[in-house]
Amino acid sequence: MQKISPLKSSIEAFNKFRASRAAKANKANETTKENSTTQTNPFGITFRGNMIQMDVFESAKKPEKAEDNKTNISIQERLHNTGKLLASAWVGTMNKFSSLKTNAIAFGNRVKDSVISAGRKIQEFGNTEVKFSNPFKYNVSYLQNQPVGELRTMLTNELQGVH
């Protein structure tokens, strides 16, 4: 039977721990790289159902060429860059128009609903009869000038529940 020394076993355990930590660190680096490559369009702008990729927009990085070398840029490259800019502007305009269109439709629907409800209210108001009862109907001075027959009827009605 082999005798296990405490020093040897501790070294082995440390080596294992170091190896597992290195493996974890590699894995994390790979995932961050993947994320950075997939998020090419942080604003999520679409054009005819397709997600617009990074290459449509102008690159955030400045061209490495110096100022004095600008004149040397080929016409083809310039045209290419202008096309990219135009495409991005076109996409922005399209998005603006689509949002405006949806807002206008919603506004129109709201106006239509409010007009219908107002029409219904007017109809209901037209159907109801407004009755104004005389507030002085039971004042002594008013009753005094009424015919006795009417007073008899009123008194009979008031005492009806009693008899």
Next chain:
Amino acid sequence: MNNRRVRNIIEALGKHKDAESVHVLNELGTNCPIDEVRELTSKALIRKNTHDALEIVIVNKGKGINDLSARVAMCAINELLALKDKQEAIKILEDTINMHSEKEVQDTARSVKALMSFSS
């Protein structure tokens, strides 16, 4: 029953110039089972101070000063005593004392007449 309305109608009938109002008060008010209505009617009739109105509350048994309710009867007597012109009331009371068939009514009339003569 709306008390305010009934009170106002009875008061209006008491102040009404039409003689028919006395008949309405006699028919509906003095025959009402509610003491308060009978009391208000007696007051309205006495305030009229006409022959027909006073006759109802003095001569008739169970009405006005002859009411079975002491409260109603006392109110009617008080109202008679408060009259400024008591001539017509005293005349009817005298006729009742002399000519009425019921002794009870005669006695009540006699008592009221005595009170009225003292108060005037």
